[in-house]
Amino acid sequence: MTLYKHVTIIGFGLIGSSVARALRENGLCETIVACDQDAACLKKVEELHLADRTEADPAKAVLGADLVMLATPVGTFGPLAKTIGPHLDYGATVTDVGSVKGSVVRALRPHMPPHVHVIPGHPVAGTEQSGPEAGFASLFFGRWCILTPPEDVDETALTTLKKMWEAFGSTVEIMTPEHHDLVLAITSHIPHLIAYNIVGTAHDLEGVTDSEVIKFSAGGFRDFTRIAASDPTMWRDVFLHNKEAVLEMLGRFTEDLTALQRAIRWGDGDKLFKLFSHTRAIRKQIIEAGQDDAAPDFGREHDIPKNNMSPKS
16 A cells, blocks of 8 residues: 655654654555765665665755655754755655654744645654664554644645554544643653653762662663663753643642652651552553553563564653
8 A cells, every 4th residue: 555655754763764664564655765964874774775765965855755754853853844845845745753743833834835734743652772773663553643733734645644654553643732742741751851860860879879779770760771761862852842841740740749758758658558559540541551561570571572562762
């Protein structure tokens, strides 16, 4: 089922290379063009045969494309849109895979010509690995993909893009950019911020504990380190470009943490038990919704084949 003739993917890290693999494996397009300013990355793309052609210049890469996917850090979108805007074909769809959507709309809108369809997207999937060799076609299988189209979106363009993600095995949800950013602030961005912070705190304690923090890392801390190993450039841009929603959620989290601190200080066991029971029920709901399983060790296998699903970061 061919959906696109020519797909250009700009940015060939984990997500970009996984999209290329999924497109090829499902026969969804005729030509894949890989664009990245890192020469070593493009060389690896060629070695792995992930694209039909590689191109370092985004303006040249988008020529003739009916789908252009931005898979670089969201902080690059403004300059990138200005570069490719004049070279986009009539009727082309421009989408992205960033985990922030409001700033994406603001970055793209001034530079997109009226004859293209801008449909921001966010596949809620990933690992802590990066680079073209880290991708795999089944990354999106059983995951959500959120699309945040404008109100006047071309329905044919939206339907085609939706079919692509569904062919990858994703379930597609439509929402506004503002709602997306608020939801992801608490489900993804704040957990990452906490992971970065707690791993940093543990590192500061290493000298005091004679390296026992690392030596005795149990499941909880170990999973924090997995999340905290995610791409630093990408997550720096996420926090800077979704700061309103992140700060709002961080404020609520801080208030709840203060209440928890007070309960521990004053020995309020009933309050702690009530909270822990409630959060345990939420974990059960996540498992029932198919977002994880009940297996030990956070539902993760230790040796995950490259062609199998990988945990979200």
